Amino acid sequence: MLTLDRVTKTFRAGAFGGGSVTAVDRVSFAAAPGELVSLIGESGSGKSTIGRMVLGLTEVSAGSLTLDGERVRPGKDFYRRVQGVFQDPFSCYNPVFKADRVFALIRRAYHPGVGDREWADRVEKAVRDVRLDPGQVLGRYPHQLSGGQLQRLLIARALLLDLRFLVADEITSMLDASTRIDVLNLLAGLKERGLGVLYITHDLSLGTYLAEKTVVLRNGRVVERGDTQKVFGNPLHPYTRTLLAAVPRLNQPWTAAVPLDACAYHEGGASPGDDLYETEPGHFVACAALPACGRTRA
Numbered sequence: 001m002l003t004l005d006r007v008t009k010t011f012r013a014g015a016f017g018g019g020s021v022t023a024v025d026r027v028s029f030a031a032a033p034g035e036l037v038s039l040i041g042e043s044g045s046g047k048s049t050i051g052r053m054v055l056g057l058t059e060v061s062a063g064s065l066t067l068d069g070e071r072v073r074p075g076k077d078f079y080r081r082v083q084g085v086f087q088d089p090f091s092c093y094n095p096v097f098k099a100d101r102v103f104a105l106i107r108r109a110y111h112p113g114v115g116d117r118e119w120a121d122r123v124e125k126a127v128r129d130v131r132l133d134p135g136q137v138l139g140r141y142p143h144q145l146s147g148g149q150l151q152r153l154l155i156a157r158a159l160l161l162d163l164r165f166l167v168a169d170e171i172t173s174m175l176d177a178s179t180r181i182d183v184l185n186l187l188a189g190l191k192e193r194g195l196g197v198l199y200i201t202h203d204l205s206l207g208t209y210l211a212e213k214t215v216v217l218r219n220g221r222v223v224e225r226g227d228t229q230k231v232f233g234n235p236l237h238p239y240t241r242t243l244l245a246a247v248p249r250l251n252q253p254w255t256a257a258v259p260l261d262a263c264a265y266h267e268g269g270a271s272p273g274d275d276l277y278e279t280e281p282g283h284f285v286a287c288a289a290l291p292a293c294g295r296t297r298a
């Protein structure tokens with residue numbers, strides 16, 4: 001179980017590191033085993049920073065982030081259970097080595113006692129599990145494989161570990177529609193195996209596809225979260241509504257498509273409360289004024 005409780009990340013910023021930027025601001029949510037939580041927000045909203053903190057690649061500035069009740073402790077044992085797959089699969093491979101070297105590295109680090117024959121069988125099974133043909137992909141260099149194949153090999157690599165949790169950061173954004181569906185189905189399969197998944201995306205349509213829960217981020221803060229069907233079926237925060245209604249129009253900034261109105265919990269509102277209000281079971285909205293605010297579905 002992944003649990004974030006008022007997790008905050010502040011980076012030093014500015015020419016001499018004198019300023020600071022709060023990339024993630026008191027974010028709370030949880031992902032149970034077998035559950036996919038989709039983290040949605042526009043560019044710069046803090047999604048990847050959250051993913052990196054879950055993976056122990058970025059330190060938490062404040063708040064608590066635990067996996068199965070333990071704080072994140074990057075190291076061999078941690079990465080046996082928690083892995084990340086990222087947007088650009090090419091960046092995860094060294095172009096001068098064959099792509100299946102990623103499996104050899106896992107063997108060396110985690111399964112040094114496994115014999116050649118058994119390891120080959122395990123790799124073959126993991127590759128088939130991600131719906132690739134071992135004969136087509138093993139022994140090839142990264143440039144000889146497609147982005148979707150490389151992405152799936154990374155998921156296969158994760159399957160060779162005793163994986164409990166996967167952070168999937170924009171993993172489908174570079175893929176064509178059919179490969180994207182394949183990879184999403186793969187994530188569905190991982191959920192069935194009891195894995196928890198944090199699925200980071202700016203694509204709302206993909207978020208609804210698999211996620212039990214949805215967290216909508218804006219400027220590092222959660223504006224709405226809850227059961228995906230409730231958040232999408234009855235979006236309460238104007239930002240979520242804007243995201244859902246956004247239609248690109250030339251020569252107009254996209255936020256102009258559906259103006260945010262002036263409820264107290266909106267950006268720049270008078271009372272920037274950090275708590276979310278449970279407006280119905282399993283549906284939380286950031287509103288300092290709820291329930292007195294009276295904003296419900298129009």
Ligand SMILES: Nc1ncnc2c1ncn2[C@@H]1O[C@H](COP(=O)(O)OP(=O)(O)OP(=O)(O)O)[C@@H](O)[C@H]1O
Pocket residue numbers: 011012013021022023041042043044045046047048049050202
């Ligand atoms: N190492 C860093 N130092 C300073 N600021 C950072 C650092 N990493 C991220 N930020 C800032 O934190 C904010 C959130 O960045 P983050 O990459 O988490 O957003 P994101 O929602 O994942 O965006 P995108 O969808 O474009 O990847 C941004 O304002 C970014 O500039």
